[in-house]
Amino acid sequence: MKFLVTTKICTYQLKNKMKKLLLFIIPLIIIGCGPQKEELSETGKILNGSHKLCNLRTVKADTVQSGKHYFAFKDDKITFCWTLNDKSVTITTLNMNMVRFSYNDTDEPTIKFRWVPSKHTDIEDIFREKLEYVIITCNENDIPNKNKK
Numbered sequence: 303m304k305f306l307v308t309t310k311i312c313t314y315q316l317k318n319k320m321k322k323l324l325l326f327i328i329p330l331i332i333i334g335c336g337p338q339k340e341e342l343s344e345t346g347k348i349l350n351g352s353h354k355l356c357n358l359r360t361v362k363a364d365t366v367q368s369g370k371h372y373f374a375f376k377d378d379k380i381t382f383c384w385t386l387n388d389k390s391v392t393i394t395t396l397n398m399n400m401v402r403f404s405y406n407d408t409d410e411p412t413i414k415f416r417w418v419p420s421k422h423t424d425i426e427d428i429f430r431e432k433l434e435y436v437i438i439t440c441n442e443n444d445i446p447n448k449n450k451k
Contacts, residue, residue, distance in 0.1 A: 345419060345420050345422055345423070345428055347387065348386060348387065348425065349428070350387065351387065352439075353384045353385050353386065353387075353413050353415075354384065354385045354410055354411075354412055355372045355383065355384050355385075355410075355413055355440070356383040356391055357371060357372060357383070358371045358372065358373070358383055359371070370444060372411050372440065373444070375446070378398045378399070379396065379398065380396055380398055381395040382394060382413070382438075384413050394425075396436065400434075400436060401435070402436065402437050403437075403438050403440065403445065404439045405441065405442040406439060406440075407441060408440060408441055411438060411439060411440035411441070411444055413436055413437070415433060415436050416433075416435050416436070417432045419432075
């Protein structure tokens, strides 16, 4: 009889320990299997976040004209200069159908890129094959009236 009582006590203690262990393990499994933060691809590292637009300077004959000129328009294309995440600067030309404008009272226009994730690291390849559109946030006065669509 003593053996039977000892076995019941051991079984009861084992069940309690198993319950505690399961209560500890199940949340760990749920947390571990949840959505993982993806590491940015090389493309993401280049294009991620907001990028400051830089002034374009126009050269006519021997004089350089400066001012608040962030965009150059020709045909159905827009050209702009922007700062990459590594602080280097590049000039980009895109078709107007890839550009969306968001107007607000900002002193520093910015650009955000929307792209299909890829392993490309060359900006030209990304823009040619993976770029879906860009969002330019600027003051409405930064766009010349004749070029608004």
